[in-house]
Structures are given as C-alpha cells and as structure tokens.
Amino acid sequence: MQVTTEHLNLDNTFQGLSADELQAYAAKRLPSNFDEQRKLLLRGEYDNPSEGRKVTHVLNRSRHSVVAAGGGRNRFSEVVRLLRSGKWLGATGKPITDVVNIGVGGSDLGPMMGSFALREFADDNVEHKLDVHFVSSMDGGQLYAVLPIVDPETTLFIIASKSFGTIDTLANVETVKRWIAPALAESAWLEKHVIGVSSNNQAMTEFGIPASQQLSFADSVGGRYSLWSAIGLPIALTIGANQFAKMLDGARFMDEHFGSAPLLENIPLLLALHGVYNREERGLNNVAVLPYDGRLRYLPSYLQQLDMESNGKQVARDGSPIDYPTGPIIWGGFGPNGQHAFFQHLHQGYDDFAADFVAVLHRQAPGFSAAVQEGLISQQRLSVANCLAHRRLMWFGNGDHYPGKHPSNLLYVDELTPQSFGALLAAYEHKVFAQGVIWDINSFDQPGVEHGKKVAKEVLAVLDGQRDESFDDSTDSIIKRM
Structure with a gap:
C-alpha cells in the first residue's frame, strides 16, 4: 500500500484496508459528482456559497499565475530583491536588516512554518543579512520579545491581514507605532518601513501605506490557503523569489497529481478516504500529526x-444542520520530542487515535564541514529509525500491554526541498477539500470563528467603558475585577 511520486510518497499499509476494501469504500462514500467538483477546484471555479465567491487559491501556483494580484509577480519579486540585497533603505538611509511579519492565523502560521522549514535553501548569492521575525499574539507577548532586538531605523514591518481589519493584528500595529514614535515620524515610517499584504487595497491606502508597498491577493483566497500568494512574502524574503517559485512548482505538481492519478495512486484522495473511514467506521475523533524532522516542527x-x-462544521453546504461527525481534532508535535512526552499515552493509554507520521x-x-555533515546525516538516520519503530509499535502492539491497531499514514520524502515541501x-489541502465534499460541508468559510470575534468586540466595549451590558455571572465578575 505505497504510492511514490517525484516529490512526495505515501505508505498507508498500517491503515489496515486492502485495495479491494478501499475501492469498495470509495464507491460507497465518494459523491457521484466528485470528479466535477475536483475539476472546479483546480480551475478556480469551486463555489464558496456562504461567502458568495469562488475558491481560487490553487490559481496562485498555476503556471500562468501572478503571486500578487496588485502589482503582480514582478512587483513581488522586486520587493524581495530590494530587501534581500540590502538596497531597500529606511527613512534615515540605513539598509533594512530586519523584517517583522505582523499577522495571525493564515497570515502567520504558513509564512512562519515555511520560513523555518526552508531557510537552509536560501539563494546563496545574497551577501546582505536579513532576519525575518513573526508576531501574532494579540496580548503583545511576541512584540515584547522582538522589539528589544530590532532597531526602528533598520526594521521593516509587513502588516499581513486579508481584511486589513483583524483586531489582533491591528493591536500589535498600534503598539509598534508607539515604539517607533521617538525615532521616526509616522509618515516616514509608513513611506519606508511598512509593506501591506491584503485583499483590501482601500483599507491599506486609508491606513497610509503607499501603493507601491501594497501587495494584494484575491478575496477568493482563504486565509489558511494563502501562503502561495503575497502572504508568503516572508518565505520569499527568507529563501529568495526563485526558491519560493520552486515551492509553488511542488504544489502545482500535487495539483496535477490530485486531478489525474487513479484512486489507489492518488495521495490526497487516499488520505481523505482513510480519514473518513477512521472517523465514521472506527469512531476515531482525533489525528496526531508527528513530523520526524525538526524543520517541520x-x-x-x-x-x-x-x-x-475548514471541516469543523455542523452545517451542510446549503445551511441545514447535520447530525453526523465531520472533521476530526488535529493535534500532535515534533515526533522525537513527543517520544519523551505524549507517546507513552499513545502506546499504552486508554484512548484511540489515528496518526500521520x-x-x-x-x-x-x-554549509558544514565533512565531519559535521556526517554527524547530521547519522542523526537523520536515527530519526527515521525512531519514526519507523514507533509507527510499527502503534500498529502491531506488543503483547497485552501494547494494544496496537492504531491506524497511521507515513508521508515521506527523499529530501526536504522547496518542491517536496x-x-x-498541497496534498493536505486537497485531502481537506475531498473530505469536505464527502461530508457535504463548505470547507472554505469559518462562521464559528467570525461569531467569536463578534462576541469579543461586545465584551471589549464593556471593558473599555463604551457600553454597559451584563453577560453572565462569571463573565460579569471578571469584568468587574478588571
């Protein structure tokens, strides 16, 4: 039960389903219009009905795409070139040495992950040192750590927000404005030290960001699907525009694979079907994601x-309530560290789970001497050995005290590269899409999150003294204490 491709491989032997069983389950659970829905997604024409727009994130990595709609691929690449070469000068004439990405959710998780995972692949023809930092928490905790180690005169801030109205992000920005005030006028800061990345150009303009420093992406690209767009700017600043393009190439390869490979050779579809089977037939409500490479932590x-x-929903695409399980709880951690933390529970605990290794x-x-390289290569073998061992133990068990039969996938690459990354x-994106189609839910909205934001604004208004409202005894007592 293995599928091998140029950039990604899957072994789902320990899912415990034969090829015939899987074919039969696919015939039972895949909707009759699945092929058409898949084609619509890959053409950028799939409907997001609750938000009244198409789903177009796949187009950001098509051969004819532009990375950023406002300014295009050339502008994106020029921004990257200027910053990585040291030719972008701040308001006092000093080169920019640090970039701080301020965003949250999809404007933070993907760029941070990609920058960390791929930094060793940075184009080596750039002598200028550029450090990229990430700030997301609304409480200011990350700003507290970053601001003391950067200089207002040599730091550029990326304000990344699809709506350009995310309260978490703007709270961080307001604190940054207070921080730069003793060193720079706000107009000089906006002119030389800020790049906006958003689908809302009007809001960026109203904020005061020059048009030449606005990188936009389509409103039809969901935040959690946006690292392929201008939101991925921190990745490109870390590794260079050419290497960023290779990452897009790898995703496009998986798009083509998802669209054309037959069922038993289709990695995203196999991930999706095994996931649905584990959720519905085995009653497993959680999946542990266990990467065995520190770059993927x-x-x-x-x-x-x-x-x-995407798939944590209790409502169908047409808005009607549903009474069956949908997306599972996703959790996990860096595998080698997990072995010294939660793996004991996985092997011998009471609870059932599925896992992705x-x-x-x-x-x-x-970049290292031959001796150090050999040491690192040896450590990689050690990591793979532990991955294979724990995966075996989770499936086969070991006598009465290790029950086993915990299903898992093994996703593996020969080497981590921008393409394989x-x-x-992209394989996980398409897995999520396929499961959403099977469960008849809209994987491209997040009404629960939006309602939570609305309630938070109501509470904040009371905390700020702008309105007088009672919520419940517990909440009211905390508000009173504040």
Missing part, C-alpha cells in the same frame, strides 16, 4: 488551522 499547528477551521529520509546538510502542503 510547525506542521501540526499549521494543519490544525487548515483542517479544523512525516519523515525525511536523507539530508545533505550543506510545497507538494506536502
């Missing part, structure tokens, strides 16, 4: 948003 958090915000088989370890993420 942020993958579980990224997939939490991708999967749970992610492994990188080889590593070149460039892009293919891995």
